[in-house]
Amino acid sequence: MKESKNALNIVWLKRDFRLEDHEALYQASEDEDHVLLVFCYEESIYSDAHYSDFHLDFIKQSLVEMNASLQTFETKVLSIQAEVIPFLDWCKAKFGQIKLWSSQETGLNLTFQRDIRVGQWCKTNGIEWEEFQNNGVIRGLKDRSTWSADWGKFMRRKIKPINLHNTNFLSLTQIEQFETNFKAFGTSTKPKIEVQKGGHVQAKFWLDTFLESRHEGYNRHISKPVGSRLHCSRLSPYIAWGNISIRQIYQQTVQRKKEIKDKRNLSSFMSRLRWQSHFIQKFEMEPRMEFEAHNKGFLNIGYEHNEKYIKAWKKGQTGFPLVDASIRCLMATGYVNFRMRTMISSFFSxxxxxxxxxxxxxxxxNFLDFEPGIHYPQLQMQSGLTGYNTVRIYNPTKNAKDHDPEAIFIKRYVPELRNLPPNLAIEPWTLTAMESELYEFDLERDYFLPIVDMAEARKIALSKLYGHRKEPLAKKEKERILNRHTIPRRDNSWNSK
Structure with a gap:
């Protein structure tokens, strides 16, 4: 055990709930002074409309697992209900000398402003705050000319082992002094069978089983609402909340590719790892995407708020079975696959x-894997507000026929349609009077009429979106966006050598 000078290293956990490949923890562990891991449940953050019990339960489960691993070292994560700055104030008064360590976060404006205030507090109080790159996102970029190469280097960099045995952690007894001054953040949760559980052990389970065999159906089932639940990696919540790093996943996948003959599924998976970082990088560089159109030429496109439409969509009562099944599945499990996410977003926008x-x-x-840096750039793209991406207006009926032809997914989450044959469960508005009597099903009584005429709505949307693309500002913005965010063609430097 290192001898302490009575100062304190605070490792502030935000979206990095793990004890491996954690640069902030690694650097703090190399210091001779005491180390404290802390999670602050900040009411100002987690009461925001973007967060829910899905996320809090996942965080709690992650903390429970971390504490189980830390028992060997007679320490734990201090988990409290407190805003960060009052907590730091108390630590400074108690210890005199403190140092703050954390991972960089590409978050909502809410957390960005919080971090600005923390930075100002540190500067005012002469406190050193070290932040470290998180996954493949790089701060301060003006364009993407070197991003792919930098991303590849970061992913291939050797992971530094953290010597927890030799880290000068505060003891459980010392941590009790903190707990008497702050309200504890309880970590008990009620298990939910259909919702993934948080923690590094769970992350490793999903990664190991995916690389072992589940990946074999990856390309075939990625768009299927049922098959994707087994054959996609299902690692997204563990990446979003930092139970495992992209680098850990990347390096283990590279190794597995060397061991198998058919590398196509894992190659597709690895390309999506890079795209994950790509979208977060876009948000890091232009965070205003949280609020308004990425392409400023679309700021006045003329949306008309329709409360009836919004309520029906949020309840899964649009009268389009695959849309409604996806919405209801999401509310129940915190997950739908990428194809269904893009479809319900496109349908709404x-x-x-x-x-x-x-x-x-x-x-x-409702997304268990809510990641701000993916969330808003994707909503922008699926809404057609970039001005350069192809406008994709997903047809929910065609998607149901292509990806849920037996209506298994639809019937699971829209039980009103359970007694209809697959073709009618997909298009219940096509029932004849005879079929309605045969199946004892009335569309208006037992389900919902389609909320819009799809052909007419599609025509209107395309006219408005492509019409705006011709505007001078939209064209100018298109060039600005492409110059800033486009990754150079033929740049394969991110891939494994």
Whole structure:
């Protein structure tokens, strides 16, 4: 055990609930002074509409697992209900000398402003705050000319082992002094069978089983609402909340690719690892995407708020079975696959022609894997507000026929349609009078009429979106966005050598 000079190293956990490949913890552990891991449940943050019990339970489960691992070292994560600055004030008064360590966070404006205030507090109080790069996101970039190469270097860099045995952690007894001055953040949760559980052990389980065999159906099932639940990696919540790093996943996947003959599924998976960082990098460089159109030429596109549409969409009562099944599944489990996410977003923004900001927070609190840096750039893209991406208006009926032809997913989450044959469960508005009598099903009584005429709504949306693309400002913004965010072609330096 190192001898302490009675100062304190505070490792502030935000979205990095792990004890491996954690640069802030590694650097703090190398210091001879005491080390304290802390999570602050900040009411000002977690009461925001973007967060829900899905997220808090996942955090709690992650903390429980971390504390189980830390028992060997007679320490734990201090988990309290407190705003960060009052907590730091108390630590400074208690210890005199403190140092703050954390991972960089590409978050909402809410957390960004919080971090600015923390930075100002540190500067005013002469406190050193060290932040470290998180996954493949790089702060301060002006364009993407070197991003792919930098991303690849970061992913291939050797992971530094953290010597927890030799870290000068505060003891459980010492941590009790903190707990008497702050309200504890309870970590008990009620298990939910359909919702993934947080923690590094769970992350490793999903990664190991995916690389062992589940990846074999990755490309075939990635768009299927049922098959994707097994054959996609399902690592997204563990990445979003930092139970495992992208680098850990990348390096283990590279090793597994060397061991198998058919590398196509894992190659596809690895490309999506990079795209994960790519979207967060976009948000890091232009965080205003949380609130308004990425392409400023679309700021006045003319959305008309329709409360009836919004409520029906949020309840899964649009009259389009695959849309409703996806919404209800999301509310129940915190997960739907990427294809269903893009479809329900496109349906809202295009066919209902509503502004993405109306559902941004709602979707966030229902996505267990809510990651601000992916969430808002994706909503922008699926809404057609970039001015350069192809406008994709997903047809929910075609998608149901292509990806849920037996209506297994639809019937699971829209039980009103359970007694209909697959073709009618997908298109219940096509029932004839005879079929309605045969199946004892009335569309208006037992389900919902389609909320819009899909063909007409699609025509209107395309006219408005492509019409705006011709505007001078939209064209100018398109060039600005492409110059700033486009990754150079033929840049394969991110890939494994």
């Amino acid at each position: 295009h066919l209902l022609f509503q502004h993405f900001a109306e559902i941004g927070p709602w979707l966030a609190r």
